Amino acid sequence: xxxxxxxxxxxxxxxxxxxxxxxxxxxxxxxxxxxxxxxxxxxxxxxxxxxxxxxxxxxxxxxxxxxxxxxxxxxxxxxxxxxxxxxxxxxxxxxxxxxxxxxxxxxxxxxxxxxxxxxxx
Amino acid sequence: xxxxxxxxxxxxxxxxxxxxxxxxxxxxxxxxxxxxxxxxxxxxxxxxxxxxxxxxxxxxxxxxxxxxxxxxxxxxxxxxxxxxxxxxxxxxxxxxxxxxxxxxxxx
Numbered sequence: 059x060x061x062x063x064x065x066x067x068x069x070x071x072x073x074x075x076x077x078x079x080x081x082x083x084x085x086x087x088x089x090x091x092x093x094x095x096x097x098x099x100x101x102x103x104x105x106x107x108x109x110x111x112x113x114x115x116x117x118x119x120x121x122x123x124x125x126x127x128x129x130x131x132x133x134x135x136x137x138x139x140x141x142x143x144x145x146x147x148x149x150x151x152x153x154x155x156x157x158x159x160x161x162x163x164x165x166x167x168x169x170x171x172x173x174x175x176x177x178x179x
Numbered sequence: 180x181x182x183x184x185x186x187x188x189x190x191x192x193x194x195x196x197x198x199x200x201x202x203x204x205x206x207x208x209x210x211x212x213x214x215x216x217x218x219x220x221x222x223x224x225x226x227x228x229x230x231x232x233x234x235x236x237x238x239x240x241x242x243x244x245x246x247x248x249x250x251x252x253x254x255x256x257x258x259x260x261x262x263x264x265x266x267x268x269x270x271x272x273x274x275x276x277x278x279x280x281x282x283x284x285x286x
Binding site: 093095102103104105108116118120153155158160161162163164165166167168169170171172 | 180269
């Protein structure tokens with residue numbers, strides 16, 4: 059079955075950078091779009107970014123503001139989120155998720171448990 | 180971007196029916212998805228394309244969508260249904276938008 063496992067979270071000082079990874083298994087990775095969704099403590103879900111199987115990217119522009127970069131390595135069944143100039147408001151659990159298109163819609167059919175990023179001095 | 184509005188909380192007695200709403204401008208013309216997130220766990224897709232049910236999701240959960248409101252209905256509510264529920268749409272092919280979430284409490 060589909061398994062997604064995030065890593066790379068931790069405590070980081072404001073203004074520093076961090077790279078998250080999401081290792082996938084149980085499906086043909088290169089044929090699916092992959093996403094990052096974050097959840098601040100006690101808050102709701104917030105979509106961050108998406109990368110297609112071929113590498114096309116989309117961002118929540120209001121959130122990423124040019125600070126976040128999503129990428130993937132299909133040979134390693136892994137995708138990444140590089141975050142720079144981190145701020146306290148970036149503190150959240152970051153989930154990776156597998157995307158699916160159906161008709162005119164798109165949904166996230168599998169999720170990882172998430173990795174906690176804490177931005178604090 | 181497109182805005183989705185959910186009630187923050189809903190309380191239902193065991194055995195009753197819970198209806199969780201998701202409001203949006205002409206949302207009935209859009210494909211809506213629902214996720215269930217139990218405390219400390221990852222979200223799980225509960226309903227896709229407004230009324231589709233993924234394998235492993237109980238038949239007690241169903242979705243509908245019309246006008247300006249999409250609804251997730253949970254029949255014969257059980258203690259195990261306590262969770263946060265989020266609606267989601269794909270806005271203009273650019274953004275994956277989530278509602279603010281509804282916390283379902285089973286009395």
